[in-house]
Amino acid sequence: MQRDxxxxxxxxxxxxxxxxxxxxxxxxxxxxxxIELPLRRARADEPVPVGTHxxxxxxxxxxxxxxxxxxxxxxxxxxxxxxxQCLAEELDVAIDRVIAAHAPADQANYGSPVFIVQATGGxxxxxxxxxxxxxxxxxxxxxxxxxxxxxxxxxPAGLTTENGVxxxxxxxxxxxxxxxxxxxxxxxxxxxxxxxxxxxxRLIGKPVHRIDTPTKVAGKTVYGIDVMRPxxxxxxxxxxxxxxxxVASVDQSKALxxxxxxxxxxxxxxxxxxxxxxxxxIQGLAALAIEWAPGAHADMDxxxxxxxxxxxxxxxxxxxxxxxxxxxxxxxxxxxxGTLFEATYEFPFLAHAPMEMTNCTVHxxxxxxxxxxxxxxxxxxxxxxxxxLGIDPAKVTVNNHxxxxxxxxRLEADGVVTAARIAAHVDGPVKVVWSREEDIRQELxxxxxxxxxxxxxxxxxITAWHHRVTGASIMARWLPPAFTNGIDIDAVDGAVEIPxxxxxxLVDYIRxxxxxxxxxxxxxxxxxxIFSIECFMDLIANKTGVDPLAFRRGMLDKNPRxxxxxxxxxxxxxxxxxxxxxxxxxxRGRGMALxxxxxxxxxxxxxxxxxDTGDVRVTRVVVAVDAGVIVNPDILVAQVExxxxxxxxxxxxxxxxxxxxxxxxxxxxxYRILRIDEMPAIEVxxxxxxxxxxxxxxxxxxxxxxxVANAVFAATGVQLTRMPIDPAQIAKTA
Amino acid sequence: xxxxxxxxxxxxxxxxDMPLLWVLRDVLGMTGTKFGCGIAQCGAxxxxxxxxxxxxCQLPVGSVAGRKITTIEGxxxxxxxxxxxxxxxELEVIQxxxxxxxxxxxxxxxxxxxxxxxxxxxxxxxxxxxxRCGTYVRIREGIKHAARS
Numbered sequence: 080m081q082r083d084x085x086x087x088x089x090x091x092x093x094x095x096x097x098x099x100x101x102x103x104x105x106x107x108x109x110x111x112x113x114i115e116l117p118l119r120r121a122r123a124d125e126p127v128p129v130g131t132h133x134x135x136x137x138x139x140x141x142x143x144x145x146x147x148x149x150x151x152x153x154x155x156x157x158x159x160x161x162x163x164q165c166l167a168e169e170l171d172v173a174i175d176r177v178i179a180a181h182a183p184a185d186q187a188n189y190g191s192p193v194f195i196v197q198a199t200g201g202x203x204x205x206x207x208x209x210x211x212x213x214x215x216x217x218x219x220x221x222x223x224x225x226x227x228x229x230x231x232x233x234x235p236a237g238l239t240t241e242n243g244v245x246x247x248x249x250x251x252x253x254x255x256x257x258x259x260x261x262x263x264x265x266x267x268x269x270x271x272x273x274x275x276x277x278x279x280x281r282l283i284g285k286p287v288h289r290i291d292t293p294t295k296v297a298g299k300t301v302y303g304i305d306v307m308r309p310x311x312x313x314x315x316x317x318x319x320x321x322x323x324x325x326v327a328s329v330d331q332s333k334a335l336x337x338x339x340x341x342x343x344x345x346x347x348x349x350x351x352x353x354x355x356x357x358x359x360x361i362q363g364l365a366a367l368a369i370e371w372a373p374g375a376h377a378d379m380d381x382x383x384x385x386x387x388x389x390x391x392x393x394x395x396x397x398x399x400x401x402x403x404x405x406x407x408x409x410x411x412x413x414x415x416x417g418t419l420f421e422a423t424y425e426f427p428f429l430a431h432a433p434m435e436m437t438n439c440t441v442h443x444x445x446x447x448x449x450x451x452x453x454x455x456x457x458x459x460x461x462x463x464x465x466x467x468l469g470i471d472p473a474k475v476t477v478n479n480h481x482x483x484x485x486x487x488x489r490l491e492a493d494g495v496v497t498a499a500r501i502a503a504h505v506d507g508p509v510k511v512v513w514s515r516e517e518d519i520r521q522e523l524x525x526x527x528x529x530x531x532x533x534x535x536x537x538x539x540x541i542t543a544w545h546h547r548v549t550g551a552s553i554m555a556r557w558l559p560p561a562f563t564n565g566i567d568i569d570a571v572d573g574a575v576e577i578p579x580x581x582x583x584x585l586v587d588y589i590r591x592x593x594x595x596x597x598x599x600x601x602x603x604x605x606x607x608x609i610f611s612i613e614c615f616m617d618l619i620a621n622k623t624g625v626d627p628l629a630f631r632r633g634m635l636d637k638n639p640r641x642x643x644x645x646x647x648x649x650x651x652x653x654x655x656x657x658x659x660x661x662x663x664x665x666x667r668g669r670g671m672a673l674x675x676x677x678x679x680x681x682x683x684x685x686x687x688x689x690x691d692t693g694d695v696r697v698t699r700v701v702v703a704v705d706a707g708v709i710v711n712p713d714i715l716v717a718q719v720e721x722x723x724x725x726x727x728x729x730x731x732x733x734x735x736x737x738x739x740x741x742x743x744x745x746x747x748x749x750y751r752i753l754r755i756d757e758m759p760a761i762e763v764x765x766x767x768x769x770x771x772x773x774x775x776x777x778x779x780x781x782x783x784x785x786x787v788a789n790a791v792f793a794a795t796g797v798q799l800t801r802m803p804i805d806p807a808q809i810a811k812t813a
Numbered sequence: 814x815x816x817x818x819x820x821x822x823x824x825x826x827x828x829x830d831m832p833l834l835w836v837l838r839d840v841l842g843m844t845g846t847k848f849g850c851g852i853a854q855c856g857a858x859x860x861x862x863x864x865x866x867x868x869x870c871q872l873p874v875g876s877v878a879g880r881k882i883t884t885i886e887g888x889x890x891x892x893x894x895x896x897x898x899x900x901x902x903e904l905e906v907i908q909x910x911x912x913x914x915x916x917x918x919x920x921x922x923x924x925x926x927x928x929x930x931x932x933x934x935x936x937x938x939x940x941x942x943x944x945r946c947g948t949y950v951r952i953r954e955g956i957k958h959a960a961r962s
Contacts, residue, residue, distance in 0.1 A: 155909030155946045288905065295910030296898045298845025298885030302911060305844035313839060356839035357848070358831050434849050434857055434911040434945045483847075483911030484945045515850045713905055717951070721908055724947025747854040747943060755949045756936035 121147075121163050121177035121290035130257075131264035133219035135188035136166060136212060139264075143243050143257035145170070146178045150189040150197075150212075151204040152455055153291055154485035155721075156776045157714035158204045160289045164282040164710055165209045169216030169275060171240040172256070174282065179290055184457035184477040194558060197458040200490050200599060201569075202677040202774020205710055209283075209772060217272040219263075226263035227254045286713035291481065303453035303480040304438045308508040311440065312341060314501055315360040315512055316351040318521050321373040321740035322594045326350060330368035337363055344504045351501045357512055364514075376594050377740040384737060385425065388529045388591055392423075392549040396587030397565035400575050403583030408543035409533050417537030420619050424532075424611040425801040426550075428735035429525035429600055430750055435483020436518035437494035440510040441502035447474040448499060449508075453482035455489040463492040464499040486725070487599035490557070491523050516745035524735050525600030526551035527593075528570070530611035534581075536619055539633055543583040546574045548608060551597035552590045565590065573605030573781070577612060578641035578675045579634035595737075601725050602780035605676040610802070613672040613785035618798055627671055627789070628654050638675075640705050643766055644682040645673050648703035651764050652684035658790070661688035663696035666811075668794025672785035678773030679706040680766075681719075685759070685786040689794045693806030697727060697759040697787055702779065704763060707770040715775050719763045722779020727759075728752040730784040733803050814878050818843070819887025829875025834858045836874050837884060845885040845914050849943070856942030859915035860884050866922035866938075885914035893959075894921040900959035908946035916942050920956050929960050 130140030138146040147166050153159040159179050167174050182189045186197045192211065193203040220240055227245040228235035231252060239246050243256045277283075294300040319325060329350055331343045340363040342353040352363035409419065440451040441464070448468055454460045457477045465472040482489050498511040513521070528550035535543040552567035561568050566588055574586045600606070620630040628649050635642040648654075648671070658667040666689040673682045686699040700723050709715050732751035736743045744750035784802070792798045795809045816823045816836070825840055837843045837860070846869060849857030853868040860869045861883035888894030897920045900906075907913050916939070923930055923938035930938065935956050944952070 155907075157908070288902070289907070292902055292905060292907045292910070295907050295913055296901045296917065297889065298914045300910055301844070304848065305838075307842050307844070356831075356835055358835035358839070361851075432945060434847070434855065434909070434943065436848070482909060484909045486945070512848070515852075717905065717908060717948070720950045721947035724949060725945070727947075746852055747850050748852070752943055752945060753947070753949075754940045754943065755952060756940040758949045758953075761950050 120288050120293060121174045121179055127178065127180055131260040133222060133264055134215050134268070136215045137170065137219045139256050139260035141257045141260065143176055143255050144178060145172050145176050145243070145256070146180055148180045148182050150182050150191070151199040151208055152181070152479060152482060154199070154453070154455065154482035154489065156204070156718060157289060157711060158199070159291050160287060161205060161710040161714060162208060162212055163290055164287055165212040166216040168280060168282045169213045170220050171242065173242040174287065176243055177290070181479040182457065183479070184461040186458045190458070196558070197456065198490060199455045200487060201603060202776040202778070205772045206678055206774060209710060213274050214272065217274055218268050221269050221272050222263040222266045223256050223259055225266055226259040230254070230259065230262070283710055284708070285711070287711055289714070300481050302435055302483045303440070303451060304435055304483065304512060306440045306451040306480070306510060308440060308442065308451070311508045311510055312353050312505060313355065313357045313360050313512065314344070314351045314353040314505070314509050315357060315364055315514060315517070316349050316497060316501060317364055317369065317517060318349040318497070319371055319373070320520060321371065322376045323374040324348065325372045325374065327370040327372040329370070333366040333368070334363040337366060342505065343367065344501050346500060349497065351511065353505055353509060361514065373740060379594065379740045380738050381736040384527060384593060387593065388527055388549055391589055391591035392529045392531055392547060394589055396547050396589045398585060398587045399566050399571045400584055400586040405543045405545050405583040405585040408535055408583050409545055417535045417542065418623070419533070419535055420615070420622065421533045422615050422618055423800060424530045424607070424614060426528040426607045426610070427733070427802060428527055428595065429729060429733050430519050430522045430735050430744070431486040431488035431600055432519060432750060432752060433484030433486055433488050436515055437513040438511060439495045439498035440508060441498045442508035443468060443499070443502045446470055447476070449476045449478065450495060450499070451478045451480065452495055453480040453489060454492065454495065455482070455485050456492055459492040460495040463496040467496050467500050468503055486601040487603070488522070490599050493523060515747070519745050519750055520742040522735070523596050523598035526553070526595070526597035528607040530607055532611055532615045534615070534619065536623060539623070539625060539630070541579065541581050541619070541634065544581045545585045546608070546612070547587050547589065548574055549589040549591050550607070551592050553597045553599055555590070556596070557599070569599070569604040571604065571608065573608035573674070573676045574612065576675065578638050578673055579631070580637050581634070601722070602777045605674065605777070605781045606784065609672070609674045609676065609781050610785045610788065613674070614788050614792070614798060617670065617789040617792055621792070631673055640680045640770070641673060641675055644680045644703040644705050647764055647766060648682040648684050648701055651703065651762065652701035654684060658686035658688070659698065661696060661698050663698070664688040664690035664694070666794045668790040668792065670786050670789025670791070670793050672782050672789060674778065674782050676781065677775070677777055678771060679704065679775060679778050681778045681782045683782040683786040685783065685790045687787060687790040687794055689791060689809055691811040693808065693810035695731060695787070695791055695804055695806070696757070697731070699760045700783060700786070701762045702764065702782065703766065704775070705766040705768050705770070706773045706775050707768050708772045709765070710772070712765065715765065716763045718775045719779040720761050722777065723761055723783045724753055724758070726780040726783030727787070729780070730787050730803055814874065816874070816878060816882060817880070818882045819884060819890070827874060830873045832870050833860065833872045833874050833877055833882070834869040837869065843884055843886055847911055847914055849912065849915070854943070855912070856915040856919060857912050859918040859942065861888070861918060861922055864922065864925060866919045885918060888918060888921055891921065891925070893924040896959040896962050897921045897924065897955070900955045900962065904951050904955050904958055906948055906951040906955045908948055912942060912944045916944065916952055920952070920959070924956065924959060930956060
């Protein structure tokens with residue numbers, strides 16, 4: 080049946096995160112960090128027994144097994160567990176009777192209340208789905224109670240539920256959910272149901288154990304790349320190394336001479352080798368002699384890309400915020416007193432590099448297509464395959480899987496489309512797996528950004544502010560309604576609403592596209608906007624001789640949640656004392672950053688040591704978080720820890736560069752991600768809150784980067800303005 | 814060729830130079846061992862060869878015939894592997910989980926030879942295992958938790 084969306088989540092509000100946050104029903108629950116973790120777990124990856132569907136999310140079998148079909152996909156961020164908590168809380172079932180199932184491609188039932196389309200991303204799952212899932216659970220519970228009341232001929236108001244059992248207190252009679260599920264499922268769903276009072280929560284707000292980890296720890300979880308089909312072949316592609324390039328010629332003879340290599344598929348822009356196993360396909364690919372016609376972009380190089388975005392940033396912008404008259408106050412030196420400051424920050428292309436590389440298993444047969452893949456966008460995967468195969472989307476079945484890391488990469492269906500194009504030429508099912516090199520070089524990258532900031536400071540406060548964001552629009556392609564009037568709401572997210580009170584403010588945006596297709600990357604727009612704002616804050620504090628903490632506090636008089644996390648992190652990190660000695664380097668520094676985005680407030684303090692050669696070691700990171708009401712506090716902490724590590728990889732090592740039209744990096748030796756022996760200590764402190772739930776997947780990545788850059792500034796006196804950190808600029812010259 | 818994997822002998826007809834990773838995954842369907850980089854940079858493919866952690870993506874299968882191979886599917890039958898898996902669940906180390914078979918294999922090989930590893934020993938044993946979700950804080954704690962158990 081059709082999902083009956085909670086009206087407070089109606090998407091007609093528009094697509095801004097803030098609007099959705101304002102509409103989010105408050106979940107008030109206590110924080111119980113430190114209590115013993117409940118050990119009973121739900122299960123996943125199990126077959127669904129025969130039984131009764133109550134709605135798109137809930138199915139009850141006669142043996143009382145409850146199956147939840149979960150709309151937001153699991154890629155490590157813990158949402159299979161948090162969604163299960165929301166459903167089980169209101170349905171009143173024991174969590175160890177629950178099986179979690181992947182949702183099919185079905186926008187009507189599983190489309191995100193935030194994005195409309197079926198997508199998991201942008202740290203939106205809890206704010207988008209906790210309300211609708213609780214309502215779905217409460218609705219099914221009401222139907223079960225109604226059925227039991229009818230069977231006993233009593234008033235449903237006198238019945239109670241617990242752990243999947245309905246009790247008539249007056250008579251002591253009991254019925255299990257499985258016994259009345261068939262009858263209950265035939266009842267009309269009630270128009271209105273009451274949700275539990277937070278004081279009654281057994282699961283929401285508790286550090287319930289994750290439901291996906293028992294199979295993961297045993298190596299039994301089936302990711303997309305693990306799919307095995309009868310009579311399946313294995314393929315690996317090589318796509319034109321230059322954007323827009325074509326295959327000129329291919330000598331297949333040596334590849335086809337390898338025993339077990341079955342076929343070479345040659346398409347306009349790619350070649351794939353099909354074989355009896357992946358290794359033979361890799362061997363076959365290496366044996367091919369491919370001549371490429373590189374096309375128009377063979378001269379693209381990184382210096383030119385930097386110059387292009389710099390030049391674009393000078394052109395007229397579209398205002399996203401215009402409060403007061405910032406420009407005249409910043410341009411007319413006679414209008415007011417104070418001091419003018421200006422800075423520019425630049426951000427490189429970044430690869431997501433999830434550990435599970437791009438892959439998709441496809442079987443094209445009888446005018447239909449079956450896909451086995453892990454995707455954040457099942458609907459886009461279905462539509463993309465249907466389009467290239469020239470068939471009705473209804474003929475494409477998406478079998479979704481656990482995802483071996485998303486970070487935004489699986490918000491794109493390019494791998495599905497490429498695999499379907501190859502599979503169209505293969506008889507029978509074929510698993511197409513990218514090599515790591517091909518995966519990185521053919522990524523859809525986090526785009527380059529260029530942020531230019533200007534401010535006037537009077538009496539220790541910023542009184543006028545101009546923040547110009549120049550960069551590619553992802554939304555214009557990915558979700559066109561979110562790109563209107565020349566503004567990409569993601570590109571300026573973090574710049575539009577800032578925690579600091581500034582009277583006159585202009586934020587504008589210049590859409591600057593290169594041939595490199597842009598994509599969302601963990602932390603999304605706020606990665607660059609908040610980095611720029613927070614480094615600019617430290618630059619001003621430094622030049623005016625004010626402590627960075629005091630400078631920020633002075634402009635937070637109307638923002639108690641921001642001030643709260645800032646004060647907490649300052650206390651926990653010991654702000655005002657020096658960063659500790661480290662054998663890594665004599666120069667030490669401590670830096671802070673503050674943010675408000677995704678509906679959450681975070682502040683961080685990082686300690687660094689810098690070696691004489693300019694290498695940076697982050698020795699400690701302390702984070703304070705106010706994310707509103709929390710569904711699972713242990714998963715929240717894990718997301719912040721992981722986000723910090725993702726940010727560390729970016730700020731210390733992360734860049735994708737082009738030379739001769741080709742990506743220069745290709746594997747973990749030259750696109751480095753952080754290793755355990757580079758790890759700082761990480762502390763996460765959570766502010767108890769009854770505010771609306773905010774997102775937590777992205778913010779750790781966002782907040783870490785400016786905190787580290789500011790610590791390096793404190794240690795060396797050099798503010799680096801192009802990421803990642805370049806040791807040459809902070810090496811000791813003496 | 815006979816391969817002894819998790820105590821079971823598998824007879825396979827494959828070229829000697831095929832890496833063990835692909836024999837496990839594509840020939841035997843033991844997909845718990847993961848493909849991550851293909852050049853021994855990430856550790857996702859880690860298995861035990863006679864108890865020592867090795868990267869199966871760079872290990873020609875011809876060199877391992879007759880030796881004892883343990884994978885994530887069988888490591889729970891070893892004392893160190895069972896301790897590590899239990900600690901991983903108790904501390905909720907795992908996020909996406911794709912790298913974790915390799916992490917667990919490296920961690921259990923470490924504990925089998927060094928029952929009380931310090932931070933430096935953990936760094937040395939685990940630095941070859943990448944985790945993109947960033948679970949390193951809990952991996953370190955998980956190893957210490959397993960060592961105490």
